[in-house]
Amino acid sequence: MSSPGGQVFDNLDGLIEDLETASTVPAKRRKTGIKSTIEKTTATLYETGALPDELARLVDLLTIRNFLDQASLGAIVRNLYPSGKVSDEVVLRFLGALGHGQLKPSLYLQALFLRWLVMVYHLLENSAVLSQAYGVLFNLLDTAAIRPQLCHLLALVTRRKHVRPFRIQAILNLSRQTSGDPNLTGLLRVFKNYYPEVIVGDITKGRAASFKHPDPQWRARLDEIQKQRSEREADPAIRNGFAVSHDLGRRLKGTKHLFPTVHTMHAQESSVTLEEIDNAESFVKKLEKIELPTQLVAVLADPLLQKLLLLRPDAEGFSRISNWLMACLGDVASGDADSDIFLDILEVIHDYAVATNSLSPLLLTFFAQFLEVWDGSKKRDVVVETLSFAPVMKFEELYRILRVLEQSMLDNTPSSQVSLLRFYTLLLRRWTITMEAAERLDALPADTVPNLIGYVNQLTLTLTQTSPTVGTFLDIIDFYEAAATLYSKPKLIEHIDITIPPPLLVYLLYFSPSLAVVSRLCGILTTYKRAWEAVMSPAVSRGLTRRERDQINVFNGFLMDLCNCLWRGRAFSTTDANAQGCRITQQAQASLGSYLSAVDPDLGLATAFGLSHSPLLCLQSISHVRELEDAEMATIRTRHAGPVTEASLGQLAHRGGLRLSWQEYRSGVLAYMEAKGFPGIPNLMYNTMKKLMSTRQH
Incomplete structure (x- = not known):
């Protein structure tokens, strides 16, 4: 048996047979170790799961006293993925292994058995078997080592018939003895759900276990194994x-x-x-x-x-669907139905939107009304992903929906603002795909895109103030990368005005403490520069619009300021054409310069943000030099102490160090960053600095 990736998995039946043989022989008398067999068994279980017969044999190994060590048995339990239903026999074997006794498995293994029963509860052929053993399980609650798992399993099994006065009293007594064990409190709350008039007092108000799934990743792998099996058997x-x-x-x-x-x-x-x-x-x-x-x-x-209505649209049919959905909405709004019903309906609409890659007008109308009754938090990811399938529409129409969405979502927390920004990123990406696939782009309201980007500009600026973290900056970068991708499409640039990020945002991102942020920002600006060049070239039939003319000098200021910082050693200069000095006031520059001269008299503010001295780039720069020196260790007598300057390179050569020109060094640093996965700064330099343009062409 082999996986799609090509890894070969052993026959599980043969591996179990080897383990059964080894289990009858003490470890010291075995001729070969079982470690590799255990590893192969767990890997095969993880990949394919165990068939019912294989599962039963493995459970025998786990529950009957033998010579396998506890670590090996624990590894098998943790990878015991059933590929089908779990039989009563398997459940009863595990139940029979619980408790105290010389022939019983260790309490550590018993805890794993109970945990496993919790995780496969939904796969039991007959869940009544646990109900029938309720008394046996309940009487083991005084065993502290297995109590957390036991309480979780009992919470799943408990029904009204199981809640009896003597059991309530037993839990109360045990809870007092254990100083309010959260697991017992959680189980008592389950009891109280059935008889709230019997269980009174403050005993259930303490800290209680939530009884969440013990291992969501394990459950996800189990679901995948079960899905593969059902697909093999399904029509x-x-x-x-x-x-x-x-x-x-x-x-x-x-x-x-x-x-x-x-x-x-x-x-x-x-x-x-x-x-x-x-x-x-x-x-x-x-x-x-x-x-x-x-x-x-x-x-x-x-x-x-879905296929039938896509290929054979029916107006009356869509009207019937709309009426059904609106009736549900009306029931929720009037209080005749629980809002959770509506959220479940929304999940199905989400699946439909994903399957069809669209949100039809009737569903969009329904969605707009749903937003008015939504609390803004429940299933937020489902809501925003579904709405991201909205068709390209006039911005006025879109804004009516966005206004309600924002009123529901925004709660004066950065997390809600970030969620909203992620929605806009998804929406812009889907619109890019839709417009590129459209036969007639002029039939779509293309003005919506620049209006949307301009609208989101305000949100991104707000986020730099409310949540100035690297994670937030990366979310902001995601949005502008989506915008840059749109402007990189020749077909789209013919019809869509370029809208640049706000100047303040660009400079805040550029001076962020993350090289990833700065590299991606430079990559975005490079794409924008190419888009401007395309619009002003004969290849694009339209000329610059008034909106674009108002922005182009500001954009050129971005490029000049970044090149001054990175390459030209003239950070914050305003003497060049279009240079804005990163919009830092002369007073602030003077203060920064005074501080810097006090810290390092040899370093000026103008060169402090170049390749060699920038806090973000100095490590990349000196690492490049170190690599060159390592390659020439046989011929050089000294290393560069760093940081590198044009003068220090000349002095280094005279002292028997590396012979490297200033231009070679800087070009090498750019190549080094590109090789390390930070291509944004090199691309910006090669597309902006004229001398570098010619070197890359050659």
Whole structure:
């Protein structure tokens, strides 16, 4: 057996047989160790899971006293992924291994057994088996080593019939003895849900365990193994989306079950229903004759019905879907239905938007009304990702939705502002794809894009004040990279005005403490520069708009200021054309200069932000020199102490050190940064400095 990546996995049956043999022989008498066998077994379990028979054999190894060491047994339990349902026999074997006794597994292993039962609870063939053993499990609560896992399992199993006065009293007594064990308090809260009038007092108000899933990553891997198995066994037509999924109601959990499955009522003998379709060929041949199902809202969850309405749009059908959704919205708004129902409906709409890569106008209308009743926090990621599929529309129409979204989301915290910014980034990326794929771009409201970028400019500036962290700066960079990507498309630049980031934002990002931020910022400015050059070239039929003319000198100021800092040794100069001195006042420059001269009299403010002295770039610069010196160790007698200057390079050569010109050094540093994954600064320099342009061309 092998994985898609090519790694070969052993036959699990043979590995179990080897372990069974080794388990009967004491470790000192074994001719070979079992460490490699355990490693192969756990790797195979992780990749493919265990079939029911294999699972039963492994459980025997774990629960029957043998000569396998505890570490090996623990490794097997932690990787015991069932590929199917868990039988009653397996559950009972684990339950029988609990408790005290010479032949019982260690309490450490018992805790792992209980934890495993919690994690596979949803896969039990018969969950009633745990209910029948409730008394046995409850009587083990006085064993502290397994109490956390035991309380979690009991919390899952507990039903009204299990809550008895003597059990309530037993937990209360044990809780007092253990000074309010959070696990017992959590279990008592479960009891109180069934009989709130019986359990009174402050005992349940203490710190309580939340009984969350012990290992979400383990659960994710288990789900993947189960999914692979179900796909192997499922009908290929259903997997490929060319058959109605009749088990939809079973797959949709919770209140999502409100969504009806595809069903065509009152079908006649001559009718062609969607339920009859079982492959792509049948679907294509009968496309025009297929009758629409009774409940069209099933389109939000059924892939085949989605295909039918995409290929054969029906205005009346979409109206029916809209009426159903609006009725749900009305029930929530009036208080006749729980808002959680609405959030579950929203998840299905999200899946539909992802599947179709669009949010139709009727769903967008529904969405706009949903935002008015949404609390702004529940399932925020689902909400913003779904809304990011909104079609390109006039900014006035978009703003009506954005205004409600912001009123719901923004709560005067940086996290809500960052979430909003991430939404705008997603939206801009999807719009870029939509517009590039459009046959007639002039039919779309292209003015929306520069208006949106200008609108988000205010949000990004706000974030630099409310959350001036590297993480926030990277989120801001993500948005402007999406904008730069849009402006790099020749087809789009023909119709869309260039909108630059705010000057203050550029300088704040440039002086951030992260090389990644600065490198990506320079990469963005490089892309913008190429876009300006494209607009002003004959290749683009349109000329500069008034909005663009107002911005181009400001943008050229960015480039001049950054080049002055990085390359020309003239940081904060305002004497060059378009230079803005990074918008730092003369008074501030004087103060900085005085401070710097006090710290290092040999370093001036004008050169303090160059390749050699910049706090962000000095390590890259001296590392480049060290690499060159290491390659010439046989011929040089001394190393450069750093930081590198044009004068120090000349002195170094006279003392028998590396012979390197100032230009070679700076070009080498740029190449070094590019090789280390920071191409933004080199690209900006090569696209801005005329002397460097010619060197890269050659």
